[in-house]
Amino acid sequence: MKVEGVLHGERTVYSVSAFNRGVSIFLRRLPTVWIEGEVTELRRNPAWANVFLTLKDPVTAATLGVTIPRRAFDRLELGLDEGETVHVAGRAELYEARGALGLRATTIERVGLGGHLLALEQLKRRLAAEGLFEPGRKRPLPRVPRAVGILTGADAAARGDLVTTIGRRFPAAKVVVCETRVQGRGAPQAIVAALGRLGEHPEIDVVVLARGGGSFEDLLPFSDEAVVRAVAASRVPVVSAVGHEQDTPLCDLAADERAPTPTAAGALVVPDARELGAAVEACRRRLELAVRALVTRDEARLARLRDRLRGAPQLLLERRRGALDHAGARLQALSPLATLGRGYAIVRAEGVAVREASAVAPGERLEIELSVGALGARVEDVHA
Amino acid sequence: MSEPAPERSFEELQRELEDVVARLERGDVAVDDAIALFRRGEELYRACVERLRSAELRIEELTPPGPDA
Secondary structure, three states: OOOOOEEEOOEEEOOHHHHHHHHHHHHOOOOOEEEEEEEEEEEOOOOOOEEEEEEEOOOOOOEEEEEEEHHHHHHHOOOOOOOOEEEEEEEEEEEOOOOEEEEEEEEEEEOOHHHHHHHHHHHHHHHHHHOOOOHHHOOOOOOOOOEEEEEEOOOHHHHHHHHHHHHHHOOOOEEEEEEOOOOOOOHHHHHHHHHHHHHHOOOEEEEEEEEOOOOHHHHHHHHOHHHHHHHHHOOOOEEEEEOOOOOOOHHHHHOOEEOOOHHHHHHHHOOOHHHHHHHHHHHHHHHHHHHHHHHHHHHHHHHHHHHHHHHHHHHHHHHHHHHHHHHHHHHHHHOHHHHHHOOOOEEEEOOEEOOOHHHOOOOOEEEEEOOOOEEEEEOOOOOO | OOOOOOOOOHHHHHHHHHHHHHHHHHOOOOHHHHHHHHHHHHHHHHHHHHHHHOOOOEEEEEOOOOOOO
C-alpha cells in the first residue's frame, strides 16, 4: 500500500488520513510483545466486536489503550476486575480515525500469582485468627443423610464420580445437585448463592463441594473470602472435594471434612447400606431375644404364682380344721354329759332341770339322767 | 407400609430401635409394656429396612440463582 503526498512547491504534504495510514503501516513492522500494566478501565459490551481496556503503568501512571476481540476475551474467562495487574500480548496499532496509539491484544494473563499467593496467605491468616478453621468448629457428618447436596460446576467427571459412589454405597440415597459457575468472573458470588440454595433445602443434611482439578487460578473462587465464610457458616456440614490432593483452597480449611477426590467424598457422606442393614438385623435379633427372655421370665413368675394359688385352699382348710378341733375340745369340756361321766346326774321334773328342792313336792315324778341311761323316780321327802 | 414418621431420619429411627431393644434387654418392664415395646421395635425395624431398600438413587436438580443464571 502506498501513501501518497501532494507536492506543494518543494514540500510533500500528506493528508491526516494518509499520515495515519502511513504510521499504521509502519507500526505493523513491530513485533508482538508482552506488556505489563494495571487494568483501569474495562468496557465489554455484548454488542461490540471488541473489548476495550486501559492499561496503566503503576509507576508513572502512563496509560495505553488496549483492544481485544470480544470472543477471544470471553474464551479466557478471566473474570478480570479493574485494578488487577495483567500481562497483555499484542502489537502496537494505530486507531487511524483518531490517530490514537493502542495495543491490539491477542491474549491477556493475570499476573502476580505471587501477589495472589500473598493475598491468599494474608486472608488465610486473618480467617484463622478469627477462628474459622478451628478444629472445634468442625461438625460431625450425619451418618445417614436424608439428602446430600452437591455443588458442582459443569464438571461431568467430578459430579459423575460422586453420584456413582453414593449410588453404589447407599442406593436409597437422595442427591440434590446444584450446578453453578465455579470459575472465572462471578464464580464466588455464584458459589455463595448456590450454597445458600442447598442450605435452604429441607432434606439436605450435608453438602459436598465437588470440583475437579484445575489451575491455581481456576480454583481461586474456592479461596474467596465470601465463599470461605459461607462454607464456615453453612447450616449443614460441608465436605470439600475441590481440586487435587496437593491443592488446599481455603474452603478446605473451613469445611467440616476434606476429601481428596469426589469418590472419597462419596464414601464420607453416605454409609455402606449393607453394613447398615446388618446392624439393623442384629438389632432385630436382640429385640426378639429380649422379648423371649422377658416372656420366659414372666412365665416362670406366673408358674410360681399359680402354684401358690393352688396351694392356698388346702392350707386354708388345714388351718380351719385346726380351729374346729380346738372348738370341739372346748365344746366337749362344756358338755354336761362329761360331768355326768364323773358320777353327776341331772334331775328333771316335767322336762325342767330341778335346781331347788322346794321346786318339787312329795309324790312328784322325776326323770334322772345318768351318764349312761336314765331313771324314773318319785319324791319321798322334801328338805327345803 | 406404615412409617412411624416420614420426616424422621434413618438415624433417628435406628436410634429409637436401639433404645427399645436396650429397654427390653434391661427387663424392668411390665408384660403389657414389653409387648407394646416389641411392636414398636418391629415397626421401627421395618421402617429402617424400608429406608435401606428404596432401590434407585433419586437425583434432584436445583437451578442456581444469581446473576449468571
